[in-house]
Amino acid sequence: MPHLRPTILSRYLLQGQLSARGCLNSRYRGYAIIAARTSRASAPTPGHARVRALHTETTSPAPTDPDAPVPGHVPLRKQLKDEAKRQKATGKKKRKNANNQVVDGWELTVGIEIHAQLNTAKKLFSGASTSFNDDPNTHVAYFDLATPGSQPIFQNETLIPGLRAALALECNIQQVSTFDRKHYFHWDQPSGYQITQYYEPFARDGRILLQPRDGIAAEDGGEGLSVGIKQVQMEQDTAKTLAQPGDVHWIDFNRVGVPLIEIITLPEIHHPATAAALVRKVQILLNAVDACVSGMEAGGLRADVNVSVRRTDDPAAPLGQCTEIKNLSSFKAVEDAIIAERDRQIAVLEAGGTIAGETRGWSIGSTETRRLRAKEGEVDYRYMPDPDLAPIVIGDDLVHHLRDTMGELPDVEVDGLMKDFGLTAKDALSLIALDGGMRIEYFWNVIDALTARLGPDALENQLCFQLAANWILHELGRLTSERSDDAAHDLGFTVEGQCERVPVDHLADILLYLHQHRITAKIAKELLWVVFRGRIPDQYPTVSDAIEQEGLWFHELSDVEYAELADAAVEGQDDVVKQFVNYRQYPQGKLMFLVGRMIRLGQEERIDPKNAERIMRAALEEKYVPAMAKQ
Incomplete structure (x- = not known):
């Protein structure tokens, strides 16, 4: 194997690359179509599917209807509205989230993995430009498609927003980091493996502070809490899959190779609302340092949560078996999915069952998580150092420069x-x-x-x-x-x-x-x-x-004119004025009733409601209430 020279990143080597945005369109256009031969009950694999790349100049070729519109990202608000309509049509009531942060006798433990698309011009290992909402398969390089003979070329500038994110999370930047291959087979991963940083990530040992104003659970106290960040690593994104009728899937390879960071927290969260608050806080931080392209609402940030429960009667007991809920796309989904999975695990354990280590899914509007597959482990992924990529050496001068200019x-x-x-x-x-x-x-x-x-x-x-x-x-x-x-x-x-x-x-x-x-x-x-x-x-x-x-300038009434209006408004309202007698603080509703009469009787365009209230209050205190009290 030829010797790979380390990629050395310093402030000076990246001068001019910190904010540059390039563009490289490939000749691939249109969707790749995967027609699954299997039923929906079993996940399609490469052996059960046929893949056909469409090299056409049309923008949205549908396999069944050439005039069909290209499906795009469905906004979260529309998803929630559609789900509310379905719930209403079926007569089901929306489950309330009040007082559901704890279950007596049980402790919840949550760890979170957040995947965020970095704000970069190029993909992680190719010169193709990052693309959002462009025609499908128009920003694809040979390496993105795992074309035989193509090689990864690390794009130095993609690390810059990742470093800013890690610094915002108070991480220690590692001087040397390496890339590894994580093997799994699916149509959204053309090479059969994902390049990530498993053994030597570029950042470790961070921390994020959550305060009550961030929306944490009340049970976490008035002082807030600090959640540890185990590591932050760079990795590739996968292709975008769009399900179609008839077990057909459209594949857009524009997203393959888009730079991601994966932020892995320690299992130090014990309440669902706090988990959602952490994801929200991370999104705000990444946006503040210009690290993340878009938030959860636009699909630029996704969260996986690891959930386990154990009884509180034995503090020395190990954490329970955890399950992972994948690809949560909103803060509400994070909280709701954790609550549902916690309750499911408790019900299983109280019935004498055991919790299986597995990957589960969640849909907006659901009340239960669903099983997707058995949980993969390190052995399943067969992690290995990537032989085509040299280590990255990050200079202290670059780190200091980014920290000093982060704002x-x-x-x-x-x-x-x-x-x-x-x-x-x-x-x-x-x-x-x-x-x-x-x-x-x-x-x-x-x-x-x-x-x-x-x-x-x-x-x-x-x-x-x-x-x-x-x-x-x-x-x-x-x-x-x-x-x-x-x-x-x-x-x-x-x-x-x-x-x-x-x-x-x-x-x-x-x-x-x-x-x-x-x-x-x-x-x-x-x-x-x-x-x-x-x-x-x-x-x-x-x-x-x-x-x-x-003629819209405000020509306000004089105090004398206000007083005359107050007298007119009080006239004939003895029953109302009686209610102000012996009150230390006047009933605001009745007071505003009289102010409203003032405004209706006068020239509204010349009346300031606050001054009208002041004059009416003075008239009542000095004239009408004392007179009524003597009667």
Whole structure:
């Protein structure tokens, strides 16, 4: 065997490759078709299937109907809606997840393996470009198809996002790592083995901190917990299989060889909600350091969970036999599948049975896991060092450079949002997590625009910034259809923090005028719709021009005019006023009833509800309630 020289990665050797994105299209187009001869009860194998590669220029050739559309990724929201409709049609009620984190007398233990697609331009071992939502089989190199004579060529830049992910997970970067072959046979793996890092991964011994605000189970305490990361390893992705009617499967090899990292946790999780919170936190971390292409909703991150149970009456007892649930594609699926498998194992053990080590599956809307196959072990996979790939040597200078340029991690940013802008933990987390990090970038740009308009008054700025966060979280979401599965696309968010449908400057103008009480909240929301529909600048050059031309500036009533309205609203409402007598704190519902009468009796476009409430409260306290108390 020829001597393989190690691949040495340093900051300087990768200069210019840290963010470069190349493109190499192959001549392979169309789907590969696998028609299984076996029944659905038995898994098809290469001996029971015929494989036909279609080298055609059509974009979506279907084996039975040439006009059939190409099946694509079904958005998670649509899956959940469809499942809800099926449950409703069958009369089944959705099972509640309340108070199901523990089962008396039993301890649950969970370990998680997370597979994330890295944000790279090239595949792991070929120059073919990574492809998402492109025509099938248009980004495939000879090595991706395991063509005889082809060799893997490690693409140095694919390691960079993996290193960023490992650093975000507080891992120790290994100076030398190697690649191994994991053997298994399936149509989605053309070579009959997957190249991974089993013996010497590039990162080990990390840790992820979970806090109560991350959504962990209450049983894990108010201080949160830390979960160990055993290792992070690089590996290839497999082909994408799309099931068709009649035991036919379409195979898209674009995904073969796409770089993945596998994040393996220690079995230190004991509650289903905490497991889901960990996967969510990992997704946020990977996105924050630009390591992961897309999240669970888009299929860019998948989780396998290992579940075992044991009785709590013997703390020294070993962990129970674990089962693995494969390819969970949502945070809810992680929690629900763990609950179902925990309950199944407990029922089996309480009935005197034993738990078999096996791989199980889960479908959205299910109440039980299902057996897929016996659990493979190290012997089954026949791990061996890959003879075609040299070791990777990672220079300390590269690691230091990536650590120094990684920026703030989500926990630090959430703490800053809460401290500097008075946001709740929920709002701060939502702002960071939405739209793949693009919405928080948009928020910062809006803050910069408002700061330039407001000046140095810190208190005034904070109140306006809180208003901005509320609008960016909630009001922008109301612009798109509730049935939308991709608000980021509908609104036109960009990675630079801009929004095509609601530009930063337009939203900053609306928020500034609203904050300064120069327009009402109702007018502000109408202006937001005007911007969203493109009427600025098509019809009006600026937001202020639209307000001026339509006469929308807020000319508020004077206190005298408010007082006159308060008198008119209270007139004839003695029964209501009586309910304020002897109250230390006025009944808010009745108070707002009277304020509502004020607004209806006056000019709504000139009334600020908060000031109307203030004047009504003063009128009741100073005039009407004392008079009623004397009667």
